[in-house]
């Protein structure tokens with residue numbers, strides 16, 4: 001279990017996190033979704049016991065992060081993209097190195113072999129990590145983070161820079177960790193990826209502006225706005241200035257628009273189901289006291 005209660009963190013005058021509260025259960029993949037600088041990494045660092053909150057508190061695997069930061073570090077698995085992979089060690093050596101930090105020496109060989117199998121790394125076990133493609137290196141980074149079977153797994157942008165096929169594989173592996181009962185907290189700024197999480201918190205300017213399942217967030221956004229597709233030849237700037245139009249961008253042969261709930265602009269309109277990018281735009285506007 002990960003439980004965050006009113007956590008704030010300042011860096012000088014900058015408020016990086018502002019009264020963030022959330023709970024993540026075992027078996028759950030929970031996404032922290034937000035743009036650059038919204039506080040995702042700061043929260044993960046606090047929950048990993050490497051940074052103290054300025055206010056509020058958090059429990060990770062039953063441990064208070066303020067009082068037991070060293071025990072927290074031992075209870076979690078943490079992957080920060082590929083930074084944690086040693087390029088001049090082989091895949092197996094990387095896993096052994098990490099496993100030895102956490103496990104009794106006798107338990108290391110089994111844990112390493114089991115992880116190599118689970119992550120499909122058999123054919124690369126003797127290869128230098130530096131020679132792996134980006135997708136396989138990220139797979140190794142994830143394998144390393146969980147080789148010791150942690151109860152809680154933190155993944156900071158685990159798919160950055162990967163192609164769609166590699167991203168899908170990594171997400172399957174992330175879900176595999178949740179299926180063995182781990183709490184999994186993932187940061188991402190890819191809206192499409194966030195749909196793969198069981199639940200999400202939308203972070204904006206250090207605040208959680210909404211949280212729930214992707215479906216709940218979509219429904220929440222639809223209470224205040226509508227998303228439509230319009231096949232029109234009017235210039236985008238002109239469309240954006242129409243009453244009731246909150247945002248719009250090119251899409252196929254027309255434009256995708258976010259409209260106020262009751263707006264009926266004089267355009268051919270086709271209602272479309274919102275994706276998480278639409279949801280994010282709608283909810284950030286609401287949060288900022290927009291006109292929605």
Ligand SMILES: Nc1ncnc2c1ncn2[C@@H]1O[C@H](COP(=O)(O)OP(=O)(O)OP(=O)(O)O)[C@@H](O)[C@H]1O
Nearest residue numbers: 011014016034035036037038039040041042043189
């Ligand atoms: N050690 C630090 N000292 C000063 N400011 C910091 C420090 N760490 C983070 N910040 C600031 O806190 C804010 C939140 O940063 P954070 O890295 O948590 O965001 P993020 O959502 O993870 O962004 P990204 O997606 O770019 O990784 C940013 O304005 C950042 O500049």
